[in-house]
Amino acid sequence: MQRLGGAVKDHYPVVVLGAGPAGLTAAYELFKQGMQSIVLEKADKVGGISRTEVYKGYRFDIGGHRFFTKVDAVQKFWKEILGDEFIKVPRLSRIYYQGKFYDYPLSLFNTLRNLGIAQSFLILVSYLEAKLKARLGLRREPESFEEWVIDCFGERLYRTFFKTYTEKVWGIPCSKIRADWAAQRIQGMSLKRAVINAVFGSQNAKSLIKEFDYPILGPGMMWERCQEILDSNGSPVHLHTEVVRVERDGKRITRVIAKQGDRMLELTGDQFISSLPVTALLRKMHPAPPAPVLEAAKGLKYRDFLIVSLIIDQDNLFPDNWIYIHSPEFKVGRIQNFKNWSPAMVPDEGKTCLGMEYFCSEGDATWEMTEPELIKLASREAVDLGLVDKLSLIQDGTVIRQHKAYPVYDGEYRKHLKVIQEYLETFENLQTVGRNGMHRYNNQDHSMLTAMLAVKNILGEDHNLWDVNTERSYHEEFTRDEMKPQESPTQAAQLEPAAS
Structure with missing residues (x-):
């Protein structure tokens, strides 16, 4: 040089x-x-x-990265x-909506208990209505995320579980998000398959992975x-x-x-x-x-996000890797429990570290909050969600900001x-x-x-x-050949996928 x-x-x-x-x-x-x-x-x-940030010996995963392919x-x-230097980690996550936690993937009895028989029946009717309209050719090809999900699941389930969280993540109405994104992230899912999984287990239908590798x-x-x-x-x-x-x-x-x-x-x-x-x-x-x-x-647009990492003086808060917060009254979108990814991420076994993820855009009100303001907000929401018993147990925190985290499909x-x-x-x-x-x-x-x-x-x-x-x-339900590049017969890109 x-x-x-x-x-x-x-x-x-x-x-x-x-x-x-x-x-x-x-x-x-x-x-x-x-x-x-x-x-x-x-x-x-x-x-x-995919980096790991460190604060006072506590390690933070920026966004959550399962090593599964x-x-x-x-x-x-x-x-x-x-x-x-990998450990096997059981996959466990739930959805928080209107004061209740829903298993993810769906558990039939948990979902029925939380929604109630009447609401569950209305969701089923809405789903059947969407399928009937599709069969009769009364729906056009979906162009937006909203149209795509309603076609697949019905309008009532869309408004119950998809709309609020998706708009929290992207900061724009679901009607302004391209259907491409939905097809990419929710490919192959249907209410019928979800119910089959919930009733009979994954042996009767393809399902989400049960465990994944993770660097220590x-x-x-x-x-x-x-x-x-x-x-x-x-x-x-x-x-x-x-x-x-x-x-x-x-x-x-x-x-x-x-x-x-x-x-x-x-x-x-x-x-x-x-x-x-x-x-x-x-x-x-x-x-x-x-x-x-x-x-x-x-x-072209991007979505930024930030993580408020809270150090809590409790050894065991909840078993999930992360929890999705669908209720719109909370600003937090997703919560990681770093100790449940790897115990080595938390240096003191008597404590827990949560990553409170806020989806935002540089320059908006959430992004412009100071670090003390963000720690105060995240602490209050962790308690209000019932994940931490009281504010006095939250001993410390830090903020990590991530520019251009997600390309926007508007x-x-x-x-x-x-x-x-x-x-x-x-x-x-x-x-x-x-x-x-x-x-x-x-x-x-x-x-x-x-x-x-x-x-x-x-x-x-x-x-x-x-x-x-x-x-x-993107999906954990694909077959042997679906991660291969699209090739012409004369090309020889031999990146063979692993056996299912």
Whole structure:
């Protein structure tokens, strides 16, 4: 690495932007193929939204990350990095609605007891009405989340369990959210299947997973170990390093300029992989992309969120990994119990740590609250929900803010993303990967899969990352082939999924 004219200049075969799961997976797969790379990350730690934050010895998972996949290549990656440093965690979560807790997945008797016979009967009638309208052709193809859920479950169940929580998460009416998101996140579910599961158990129908792997010290442990491997094998991961300009010449990226403290890095490369938010990548390009592309980038939206982590002087509050708060009178959207992910996340076995998750947007009233105000709000809500006996048991807390956590699937996103995709596909040596790199609400394993295919492309294969089958990769009910990329018969993307 040379220092010329006040800037550090160097060349790498591959320059990777972003050290989340997608960026680090790409760098690690390149390392295994004997190819050197450099990874640039603005934050102070790796992992992106899959990082582990630490406060006074307490560890926090940003959003909750179950290590479960049907993609054998991803499973192999995880085991290769961490080996036996996983624990098996039973999956348990519930829904809080109107003062009562509902089992998730549904338990028939629990649901009937909470709703009552009359309300349950009305939900069933509403469901049958929706199915009859569909059979008679009286409904059009659903375009919004609201229409999609009503078609599947009926209007009464939609208003009971889907509407309030979804609008809390996204901050916009369900009628303004694309049906794409619903089809992606709730694929294959139906009231009929839910009832079969509730009555007979999972042996008679596909069901949600019952347990999952989890790194002993949280998901960030995976990516910190990956960073160590890369750093010690000639593929450095630079933290506190912000990409300020991505230079292009025609159809090729030529150079990346990054700021690292008081020095500048000027990096050239043969290939470039970006997991930066695609909107940020386009804004950093020089010369600037065409005006229609920049306008499309302005049209894409994100949802932020923050976690208020509370340290509580009780050893056992509730058994769930997390609880979904559907009741609109509470601002909190979801509550994690970190001790139930891994006991090692909490250094004092006599205490519990809760992560109170608030979905918001930068600049809104919740985001602008001070840390003491947020801790006070979260503490009061934890007590009012009946999860903590009294305020005096809450001994400490901290706030973690996460920008651009979720790409928003509003009514305009598909049109804007098409413009951006078509522009990015013109580049010969640039690939975008991961959730933010492709503006897709995917899970960790799918982000990793896009990175693996990007590396295969660098090695001479031909995969269109935008064709990877995202529609079913989110669900824990898919068959053997549904996590594979969409391929033509001549392609040979052999990322075989694990056996069911």
